[in-house]
Amino acid sequence: EVQLVESGGGLVQPGGSLRLSCAASRFTFSNFAMSWVRQAPGRGLEWVSAISGTGAYTYYADSVKGRFTISRDNSESTLYLQMNSLRAEDTAVYYCAKGGVSGSYYGNYFDYWGQGTLVTVSS
């Protein structure tokens, strides 16, 4: 079965940086768009960013555009999220999620999710 394992979360001060990773296995990673979705404590799901299978196309929520960068290493089947200029409101569990249909980001759903990694932004 598909496996997604996030890592890299932790406590960081406001204005700091953090890099999240998502190690994927048991599917052809390069065939699928991937996304990061976050969930603040006690709140709903918020889409953060997505990247096409080749990595050529990236998409960002307005709340993180210019501060976060999504990337992927298809040779290592790993997804990344570089988070800079972190704010208290970025505190959340960050999930990586796999697109359900190969080859497309548009209109897609998420068929597998990791267990999430907690990012806490606080002084």
Place this chain on the structure above:
Amino acid sequence: SYVLTQPPSVSVAPGKTARITCGGNNIGSKSVHWYQQKPGQAPVVVIYYDSDRPSGIPERFSGSNSGNTATLTISRVEAGDEADYYCQVWDSSSDHVVFGGGTKLTVL
């Protein structure tokens, strides 16, 4: 930006039918996906492309989408269905994924 509106909570007795709505401007023209999330767990897709059901999801879960409202219907509700449910679409005007605010389903 596109907005999806869900009721914060829905309550239903065991064995009855629960209907969770997701409202959006002309949502019937979009593909709607539904996720179930239990406390401390990652979300799980229960309905995709309006009405398709992944393998392993009980037939009691069904979906529909028309006009300005999409609906997730759970028949013969069980205690184990108690969870938060989220609808999701892709907004073509912004190239963004959009989630509804979520609905907490309580089984009485």
